[in-house]
Amino acid sequence: MLFGSKKQEINKNSTEVLEINYLKENRVLQDIIKVSYETNDLITASNKIIQIICKNYSIQYCTLFIYQGEKFKVAGTNVPIEMIDRIENFAELIYKEKCLGNETDAYVLKSEQPMNYDTGWERGIRYMMFSPLCNNGLIGSILIENTSVTLTQDEVEFFELVVENISLVLQNLIYFRQIVDAANKDGLTGIYNRHYMSSHLANAIEEGEKFGRKFSVALFDIDHFKNFNDTYGHLHGDKVLKEVSHYVEKELRANDTIYRYGGEEFVIYFKELGINEAYEYLDRLRMGISQLQIKTDKNEVTQVTVSMGVTEFPTYDHSIQGLIEKADQAMYNSKETGRNRVTKYSDLVGQGTEIVSSVQNQNIAQNFIPQQNVQTYVAPTPQILEQPVQQPVEAQPQVVEQPQPAPQPQVVEQPVEQQPQPMQVPQSVPVAPQVVPQSVPVTPVEQPVMQQPVQPQVQQPAQPAEQPMQQQVPMPGYNGMPTMMPGGMPVMPGMPQIPR
Numbered sequence: 001m002l003f004g005s006k007k008q009e010i011n012k013n014s015t016e017v018l019e020i021n022y023l024k025e026n027r028v029l030q031d032i033i034k035v036s037y038e039t040n041d042l043i044t045a046s047n048k049i050i051q052i053i054c055k056n057y058s059i060q061y062c063t064l065f066i067y068q069g070e071k072f073k074v075a076g077t078n079v080p081i082e083m084i085d086r087i088e089n090f091a092e093l094i095y096k097e098k099c100l101g102n103e104t105d106a107y108v109l110k111s112e113q114p115m116n117y118d119t120g121w122e123r124g125i126r127y128m129m130f131s132p133l134c135n136n137g138l139i140g141s142i143l144i145e146n147t148s149v150t151l152t153q154d155e156v157e158f159f160e161l162v163v164e165n166i167s168l169v170l171q172n173l174i175y176f177r178q179i180v181d182a183a184n185k186d187g188l189t190g191i192y193n194r195h196y197m198s199s200h201l202a203n204a205i206e207e208g209e210k211f212g213r214k215f216s217v218a219l220f221d222i223d224h225f226k227n228f229n230d231t232y233g234h235l236h237g238d239k240v241l242k243e244v245s246h247y248v249e250k251e252l253r254a255n256d257t258i259y260r261y262g263g264e265e266f267v268i269y270f271k272e273l274g275i276n277e278a279y280e281y282l283d284r285l286r287m288g289i290s291q292l293q294i295k296t297d298k299n300e301v302t303q304v305t306v307s308m309g310v311t312e313f314p315t316y317d318h319s320i321q322g323l324i325e326k327a328d329q330a331m332y333n334s335k336e337t338g339r340n341r342v343t344k345y346s347d348l349v350g351q352g353t354e355i356v357s358s359v360q361n362q363n364i365a366q367n368f369i370p371q372q373n374v375q376t377y378v379a380p381t382p383q384i385l386e387q388p389v390q391q392p393v394e395a396q397p398q399v400v401e402q403p404q405p406a407p408q409p410q411v412v413e414q415p416v417e418q419q420p421q422p423m424q425v426p427q428s429v430p431v432a433p434q435v436v437p438q439s440v441p442v443t444p445v446e447q448p449v450m451q452q453p454v455q456p457q458v459q460q461p462a463q464p465a466e467q468p469m470q471q472q473v474p475m476p477g478y479n480g481m482p483t484m485m486p487g488g489m490p491v492m493p494g495m496p497q498i499p500r
Contacts, residue, residue, distance in 0.1 A: 025158050028053075029162070031052045032166060033168075033169065035049055035052075035169055036168075040177075042170070042173045042177050043075055043254070043271075045173050046066075046075035046076025046170070048076075049166060050062045050064060050076050050078060053144075054078065060146050061078060061125075062078060062142070063077040063078075063091075063142070063145075064077070064170070065140045065141045065142070065143070065254070067140050067141070069249070069250045071088070072091040072092050073088065073253060073254030074254045074255065075140065075170075079119070081273060081277070082277070086118045088253075089118065090117060091141055094130045095132065099130075105131065107129070107131075108127075109127070109128045110126065110127055110149050111127075112126065115128060124147045125145045125146065125147060127146040127147075127148065128143070128146075129159075133167040133170060134167060135167045135171040139167065139174060142166065188238060189242050189245040189260055190245075190246070191245050191260055192257060192258070192259045192260070194259060194260065194262060196259065197259035197267055198320060200257060201320045205318065208314060213272055214272065214312060214313060215269065215313050216273050216275050216310055216313070217268070217311055217313065218267065218270070218327055219268075219309050219328050219330075220266055220268070220331060221265045221307055222241070223305045223306060223339045225237065225240070225264040232300075235297075236297070240302070240304055243292060243304075244266075244292070244304060244306070245266060247288060247289060248266070248268070248285055253271075256269060256270050257269045275310055275311065275315070275346055278312075279342055285308075286305075286341070286342055290305050305339060305340035307331055307339045308330075308331060308341070309327045309330025310327060310342065310343075310344055311323055312345075315346075316345055316349070326345045327345065330343040330345045331343065
């Protein structure tokens, strides 16, 4: 028996009372066993079991623990959230001092005055029972607390069956959780991966919107992680990731979850914890990580620091992506302000209120970069760009229209008409070279010089001026090789080609 031997002799009246209690006890046992068929989530099942116990018995506080990482983690409780850490420490103390190494299956305390243990005096606890949950080894424990000694001896003895059934239910859920974890955990660190984070946070958002519950999401990054890989090798970098993630997982509550987001970035889910409480929790984690001493293969000690950011649902966002983005903004603020610190997104919102008000209908998270928002809003870049675009467009048609009516074809016709006139008058041979070189270069050169606003007008008349010069090279008087007609009149080779 867990809590002592039952009475061997009972009267008729007490027998009738026990029969009535057995009906209730059977219903309680059935409800507890039914929990394992209704849900596969360990946390949800633990809270349902607590509701069943408190509903059927005069119990004010009930807490279920899971033994994880050589520590008792709260799986379900109705104790105020701010007391969970101290309740976990109290459970470990009782187990080590009263249950570990002894044959005691349960530890019970009764007092007429509030008990002087952590959180006991604050809540006025006068009755306390702690019992380990075992099934092929220690899997957890249950802690029952009450402000009055109202439990009867029969009710206390009945908890033997309750504890055994709770142990079976929790053990089955733990087995199922191990199977699920094999597919949803990161291969290197052993914590939950990003795929599981998406489904888990989606369920948390749905539950929070349905019951009006809040929670916090934190994102943290290992500072200067690349230096570990570059200095000590990637194997030591993997060791840093495992040491940091295992430390955080060990220090979190059972209701909280850590995920590997990617690389050296991790996400933490704080169930039903506001941003201020999560900030205090994260700051303790940050200090603990900074005190870790991770040794290399050469026995060199390396120290690690992290930068953290935290936000809250539903105060600042209602979606997974929005919560991650806001936690990421807070985390990068920690990096920009010196690293090895924690930043609340609520502090960033307070700093950015004036900037956001100057930009109409903008989201705080998407535009919380004060300098960039002011620059993009003030700079009148569209007005400056419109003016230079109009000026070159108007100037181009004016430049193009002037060369088109330019008398380029008249310049070509004039030398053609003037050159055949000296051909009809049979003058001496030296007259032709005097007339041709004067008429050819003068007429095309003078007119383009007068109309030289654009470069294309200068180049076009220069080409026809060079061609007749090349044809006049073999003319008589220049190379001494005239061509004679039958009448003795010299004929120049280049002259017949001019009228063409």
